[in-house]
Amino acid sequence: MARAVTPREEDYSQWYLDIVKNANLASNSAVRGCMVIKPYGFGIWERMQRQLDDMFKETGHQNAYFPLFIPKSFLSKEAAHIEGFAKECAVVTHYRLKNDPNGEGVIVDPEAKLEEELIVRPTSETIIWNTYRDWVTSYRDLPLLINQWANVVRWEMRTRLFLRTAEFLWQEGHTAHATAEEAQEETLKMQEVYATFAEEYMAMPVIRGVKTESERFAGANNTYTIEALMQDGKALQAGTSHNLGQNFAKAFEVKFANKDNKEEYVHATSWGVSTRLIGGLIMTHSDDEGLVLPPKLAPIQVIIVPIPKPNDELDAKAQELMAELKARGVRVSYDNDDKKRTGFKFAESELKGIPVRIGLGKRDLEKGLIEIARRDTKEKSSLPIEGIVDHVVGLLDEIQQNLFDTAVKFREEHSHHVDTMEEFKAILDRDIPGFIYAHWDGTAETEKKIKEMTKATIRCIPNDAKPEEGKCILTGAPSSQRVIFAKAY
RNA sequence: CGGGGUAUAGCGCAGUCCGGUUAGCGUGCCUGCUUUGGGAGCAGGAGGCCCCAGGUUCGAAUCCUGGUACCCCGACCA
Known part of the structure; x- marks a missing residue:
């Protein structure tokens, strides 16, 4: 059978696409520039979401949800903002279809034209600040710390799976503060949350920094970023946190009465990370054998493969091991498909980046041994069955750390x-x-x-x-x- | 938006130049047998609006006209 993945040396960009496709993360869809995120890829996103969401809650934020559509007029209220996004907006002009009177299919009903066009959100500052106007009247309403998990659409000229798609999933935090100092503090705090997430969970080292004026978010006074280095020596902007100053407050008239009963505009921040992180995850750790996932984000952390094939004895042993591992919080699964051969299962577990593979061999078991293979270094070792659960739990931590250390070393060398x-x-x-x-x-x-x-x-x-x-x-x-x-x- | 390319089975492709049996190949899928410690072998089988619409022709996947979609390179892009 042909090699599953194009080697990085040969064509890095093709390697990336092969990983995404063959590891079953995502595929192109019937809609230009929009991807289908498949269950395995979405599983990674869910792990990311869960962790980030916990971190947002710990830092005092609450989730809310705002509309997908934004009235066209809202977008033009902040001059720099519209300048930045105007060229990549999808616009809704009608609200009804009808049967084509001349033949088959449906057409847009020309009588169903909207009075004011709706923009599919490229980001939600405008609709949110229009809402905040009603939510904020006093300093006692502040700070307002809100996050939203959503999809957004940016009609990009050229797209790449996960890294730049026309529609993508993300979270966007939007906060309002009484003072400039507090807003700046929030901006930096969320940059640090992102950096911590990237380093501790994705095992992806990042540089914390601030953007120059020309790279700044449209409508921000300052954009703070986390920047990661990919294996091909290119940088990936992995997350941004913006200090919006009073720009949106002024554009949307969001004012509050301070303690002296004087009217002031609020100070704002916004911050976001997206499914682009999955692209970063791939390009930080994966190799020519396939995906490599850090244990903390891997949907499956340990896979047990019966060798040479499932039987009652191996099944029982596997169930026992799984129960013990699950009790320790390990996400484990058993590959008991008897249609696939052992070699295929090995290759597949590597392609999917499962951090640890346990080979449950008939012959080994008679000698009281179990084979442990780690994905990051591809080392295999035969270990006594006693204490194997402790070993695996420890190994997951070791792999997480090793991936981070290796990525740091790569970055330092480059x-x-x-x-x-x-x-x-x-x-x-x-x-x-x-x-x-x-x-x-x-x-x-x-x-x-x-x-x-x-x-x-x-x-x-x-x-x-x-x-x-x-x-x-x-x-x-x-x-x-x-x-x-x-x-x- | 400029340049290039592609559209044929789930996926990857050949066939198109030069029109002509029943449109092939690899892989995947289904069934059976043999295998089984690193991507198994053999046999049988299912699966096609040949992108769409018109036209030429006795006959079109193939030629002509028009359209659509996607991909790559560039420009563009928190």
Whole structure:
């Protein structure tokens, strides 16, 4: 049988598509740019959702839900916002179909034209701020800490499964605060929540930083980001947290009475992560054998394979093991399909990225042994059956940690400090370019020129950037700190 | 939006240039037998509006006209 996955060396982009398709995560659909998320892929998203949702609740947020549709006029109330989204909006113009009088099928009923068109939300700031106007009247109503799990639509020119789809699933937090300080605190807090989630659950190290003006969210005063480095040396913006200042409050007249009974506009934030995270997860850990999942997010953490095939004795042993593992909180399943051969099951468990595989062998069992295979390093070992549950539970933690450590090491090996344009270009010409720390003169013109010359953009100014005197790699103008450049998804 | 490509079985493709039996191949699926410690073998079987609409022709997957959809490259893109 042919190789299931194109090797990364040969064609990284095809490798990515092969993983998504062959590991049964998602597929293209009948609708351009929109994907079908299959059960296994959605299982990963559910694990992500559950964890993030817990983290949002712990930081004081509540979930709510706002409409899919936004009146066209709302979108134009914040100038920068409409500027950013106008070119990628799906518009609803009619509300009824009818049978085609000339033949088969249905047509849009021209008599059912909407007075005002509705926009399918590309993001919900406008509809939410229009609602918040009624929710906020006093400082006692603040802070307002709301999150929404939803789908949004952005009519992108070109799409890629998970990384950029016309419709995607996400969460968007929208908060209102009495002071600018509180809003800034919230913005940074949620950036940290995202970073913690990425590192501790996805095992994906991220740089916490702030976007330059040209990369900022449309309508924000500042956009904070977490940036991850993918295996092909390109950056992925994995989550953003925006300080919206009073821009939306002013556009939607959201005012409150402060303690002195004076009217003030509220200060706002918004923050989101999307199904794009699954793309990041794939490109951080997976290999030429298939998907590699961190145990904390794997829908199945341990799979038991009977060798050479299921029988009463092996089934009983498997059930016993499963019960013990489940009691320890492990997500375990038993591959007792007798139509598939052992080798096929091994290959399939690797393709699907299941962190630990237990080979329950007839011969091994007679000797009191069990085979444990870990997905991350592909190591196999035969261990005594006593204490196997403890071993597996410990191994899951070890794999989680190893994936993170390996990803950190990769990022460090592909992070470069450069001081000249020649070095800068040389790094970008490498097969795996990575993050480039360089001085920049702080102007949008320079940023744009560098992008035109090299396709690299400023991913962020790291939160922990140390003050350092230097000269802009393009103009030679003075700079006080390094910023991170990279080619990006 | 510019350039290129594709549309034939669930999936991947050949056939189209040069019209002509019953439209093939691989894989997957179903049945049976033999296998079974790293993607099994053999045999039998099911599965097709050949993207859509018109046209040419005795005859169209194939030629002509028009349309639609998707993919790739670029531009665009929290």
